[in-house]
Amino acid sequence: MFSEIMRKILDGTAGGVGAVLMGYDGIAIEEYFKPCEGVDLHLIAVEYANVLKEIKKTAEILQTGIMEEVSVKTERFQVVIRTITDDYFVALTLAQGGNFGKARYLLKLETQSLREALA
Amino acid sequence: MFSEIMRKILDGTAGGVGAVLMGYDGIAIEEYFKPCEGVDLHLIAVEYANVLKEIKKTAEILQTGIMEEVSVKTERFQVVIRTITDDYFVALTLAQGGNFGKARYLLKLETQSLREALA
Numbered sequence: 161m162f163s164e165i166m167r168k169i170l171d172g173t174a175g176g177v178g179a180v181l182m183g184y185d186g187i188a189i190e191e192y193f194k195p196c197e198g199v200d201l202h203l204i205a206v207e208y209a210n211v212l213k214e215i216k217k218t219a220e221i222l223q224t225g226i227m228e229e230v231s232v233k234t235e236r237f238q239v240v241i242r243t244i245t246d247d248y249f250v251a252l253t254l255a256q257g258g259n260f261g262k263a264r265y266l267l268k269l270e271t272q273s274l275r276e277a278l279a
Numbered sequence: 280m281f282s283e284i285m286r287k288i289l290d291g292t293a294g295g296v297g298a299v300l301m302g303y304d305g306i307a308i309e310e311y312f313k314p315c316e317g318v319d320l321h322l323i324a325v326e327y328a329n330v331l332k333e334i335k336k337t338a339e340i341l342q343t344g345i346m347e348e349v350s351v352k353t354e355r356f357q358v359v360i361r362t363i364t365d366d367y368f369v370a371l372t373l374a375q376g377g378n379f380g381k382a383r384y385l386l387k388l389e390t391q392s393l394r395e396a397l398a
Binding site for chain 2: 232235236
């Protein structure tokens with residue numbers, strides 16, 4: 161169930177190189193990575209899990225409401241992350257020039273299906 | 280000089296409620312905030328400075344290139360952050376329903392002017 165949804169998100173996004181459904185503890189439930197030279201996409205997801213925990217905490221302290229989406233753009237990649245439940249998130253990694261808007265759209269669209277699949 | 284550019288970014292973005300030019304140490308050079316009930320926009324910027332430092336470090340460790348842009352969407356706000364130099368960033372806070380695309384566009388457009396104003 162997860163795998164179908166994750167594949168749909170990754171394949172539907174031009175420039176998508178990796179999709180992972182992961183806990184904030186850095187342990188992945190499902191992951192797909194396309195070969196990508198000189199970079200460990202799994203490691204990127206694990207490292208971002210740590211940062212996300214910080215952002216989540218910050219949002220709660222500041223009372224700005226639940227964290228819904230985070231994106232980080234570096235020179236080589238763009239990572240779009242969507243909160244699924246209090247324990248899990250999906251991260252989609254795009255290569256430079258990938259379709260950021262489509263990534264956000266698909267992640268938002270599939271949030272509910274992923275939530276149901278996790279329940 | 281900063282002030283003009285910052286105002287241009289804030290006023291040009293529908294739903295923009297705050298703009299700040301800040302160091303990663305959480306000290307602001309210039310800031311504009313519109314009155315916003317029940318939330319301290321300055322504090323949000325300071326808290327995000329901390330998180331940004333983490334993301335910056337993560338990007339360097341993972342060798343994914345320099346961090347260029349970060350955005351965080353919570354239930355009530357959306358914050359778009361753009362790296363200006365190795366020491367400074369701009370954060371634009373939007374209320375729910377604000378024009379996220381325009382915020383990203385204007386921040387990118389004005390990065391060079393802000394860099395020159397800082398030099």
